[in-house]
Amino acid sequence: DAGVTQSPTHLIKTRGQQVTLRCSPKSGHDTVSWYQQALGQGPQFIFQYYEEEERQRGNFPDRFSGHQFPNYSSELNVNALLLGDSALYLCASSPGPQEGDTQYFGPGTRLTVL
């Protein structure tokens, strides 16, 4: 049973560019959440997708957008990249957007903005 997978593993971009990160949830999971983890910090919630809709959103600007596909996989898009967007981006899946559901994390995508 494959766990949560993310691609690419690493990415280097320059300021002002756009980036797309991809995530496939664990088998049987239909809810995907995205987190940003800056160096030395805990993960910060970006948004959550369920039934192809954004259900909840954290305190991130509109430059951060996402999408969920019918097969439950998801993309995170970041426009007009800033140096401060450099971080590890984590995708997590869960069996549903229920209270207390355990989130299972992927290995992350390391984004470096130069």
Added chain:
Amino acid sequence: AQSVTQLGSHVSVSEGALVLLRCNYSSSVPPYLFWYVQYPNQGLQLLLKYTSAATLVKGINGFEAEFKKSETSFHLTKPSAHMSDAAEYFCAVSGSGGSYIPTFGRGTSLIVHP
């Protein structure tokens, strides 16, 4: 609002010694509490989860945590540290205000000396 405070950004122990990582939470309702471990350049792995079934929760790799409502604490312990336990540990809380999204602490880096 919910929040988590992890006391000590770094904890250093000798191999074979007791591991104690501290976590205090703030939540307006009985919470769900989690401990995750993150090894270098990897995503987060669930160690254990509190769901009110029992105050002492046993997890993987010999770790356990005790929920103490009166102290609003959920400290993580392991009787005997192994070198392989060296990693970053995150405490998280969810369930407050109808939010399904866990709020993470800033993490504690566990250093194990031979």
